[in-house]
Amino acid sequence: MRHFLFPPAFGFSILLLTGALDRETLFSNPSAQGAFVPQSDAFGAGRLLDEVLAAYSPQRIQWLEMNVRQKMWGEDPFDASGRYVLGTQERMLLDMEIAVDGKTTRTLVFSDGKEFQKSREVDGVKTILESCALAKAEDFPNPASLAAARREFLYQHGFGGLFPLLRQISTCLVNPTQQTGLWHERRVLRVSGYWNAADAVLNTLPENLRARSCNLYLDPETLWPHRIEWIGSEKPNDHQVILLEMEFSDAAINRPMTEQECGRVFRFE
Numbered sequence: 447m448r449h450f451l452f453p454p455a456f457g458f459s460i461l462l463l464t465g466a467l468d469r470e471t472l473f474s475n476p477s478a479q480g481a482f483v484p485q486s487d488a489f490g491a492g493r494l495l496d497e498v499l500a501a502y503s504p505q506r507i508q509w510l511e512m513n514v515r516q517k518m519w520g521e522d523p524f525d526a527s528g529r530y531v532l533g534t535q536e537r538m539l540l541d542m543e544i545a546v547d548g549k550t551t552r553t554l555v556f557s558d559g560k561e562f563q564k565s566r567e568v569d570g571v572k573t574i575l576e577s578c579a580l581a582k583a584e585d586f587p588n589p590a591s592l593a594a595a596r597r598e599f600l601y602q603h604g605f606g607g608l609f610p611l612l613r614q615i616s617t618c619l620v621n622p623t624q625q626t627g628l629w630h631e632r633r634v635l636r637v638s639g640y641w642n643a644a645d646a647v648l649n650t651l652p653e654n655l656r657a658r659s660c661n662l663y664l665d666p667e668t669l670w671p672h673r674i675e676w677i678g679s680e681k682p683n684d685h686q687v688i689l690l691e692m693e694f695s696d697a698a699i700n701r702p703m704t705e706q707e708c709g710r711v712f713r714f715e
Contacts, residue, residue: 482636482663484627491622491637494664499616501669502608504597508534510607511698514542518690528553532607533703535559536580536596537712540605555605558712559596562603608694612671615662618642629663634672637662641676657689670697 500506510532517525528542540555552567557580564576581595600606619639626635641657657676664671676690703711 482627482629482634482661484625484636486626488623488625488638491624491639494624494635494637495612495616495619495622498612498664498669498671499609502612504609507532507607507609507699509698509700509702511696511701512608512694513696514540515693515695516691530607531711533708533712536593536600537708538600538605538607539711556712556714557596557600557605558714561714562599563714608671611674615660615674619660619662626666629673632672633666635664635666635669637664641678658686670694 510530512530513527514530515525515527524544526542526544528540530541531539536557536559538555538557540553542553544551544553550568553565554567555564556562560580562576562578562580563574566573566575580599581592583589583592586592586595597606601610618641619637620642622637622639624635624637626633628634629636638659638661641660657678659677661673661675661677662671663673663675671694673694674692675688677686678689
C-alpha cells in the first residue's frame with residue numbers, strides 16, 4: 447500500500463491515502479454529478495473566495511476538529527476516511543483508516559509542536575514512516591518566526607488543515623462562478639471554475655488525473671467547505687467526470703482543549 451501527498455497537479459496540502467474502505471459514503475458516481483440541484487443561475491463569485499479564506503485563516507481558526515473523507519476514481523482508485531485535529535502551538539493529529547482485501551491499515555500523523563511523526567499500522571505492527579524535529583527556538587529570532595516556520599513545515603508536508611487547501615483552490619480557480627442549490631437536500635453555494643494547473647505539472651501525471659475544473663460546495667451561512675470535486679478527462683473536450691473528491695463534516699471549531707487533553711491527543715503512541 448502506498449502513502450503519498452496529493453498529486454502536484456491538484457496542488458493541495460492534506461494527506462492522500464490509496465486503498466478502499468468497505469463502508470457507505472455520500473460519494474457520487476464519477477460519471478454522474480447529479481447530486482447538486484441548482485436553485486439559481488450561476489453568477490460571478492466576486493470576492494467570495496476571499497471571504498472563505500478570511501473565515502478559515504490561521505488567525506481565526508486556532509482549534510479545529512473534523513472528519514475527512516477522500517475518494518479518487520479512475521485506474522488507481524482509493525477511498526479513505528479519518529479524523530483531523532488541529533491545535534495551537536503547531537499541534538496536529540491525522541488518524542486515517544483504509545481497508546483493503548479484508549485488512550485494515552491505520553495511518554497516524556502527529557505533531558506535538560516540537561516533533562513530527564508519521565506511522566502506519568498493519569495487523570498490529572507499527573512502522574515509522576517519518577520522524578523528525580520541527581524548527582528549533584534557537585534558530586529563530588522570535589516566537590512568531592519560530593511558529594511560522596513550524597506551521598510552514600506542516601503546510602509543505604500536507605498537514606496544515608483547511609487553510610492551505612482553500613488557499614490553493616482560490617489561487618488555481620479561473621473565472622469562478624457561484625450558484626445556490628441543494629446538495630443531498632442541504633442548502634449550499636457551489637463555486638465552480640476552470641482549474642489552472644501548470645502544463646508542466648499536468649504533463650507529469652496520467653491523462654486521466656489531469657483536472658480541468660473544480661467545484662467547491664460551501665455552507666451559505668458559515669462558508670464551511672462541505673465538499674470539493676476536481677473534474678477532468680483524458681482530453682479537454684471529452685466527457686468530464688469526477689477525478690477526486692473530498693468531504694469535511696462533524697466539525698468543532700475553536701473549541702479549546704486543556705493541556706491534559708492536548709497531552710492525550712497530540713502524543714506519540
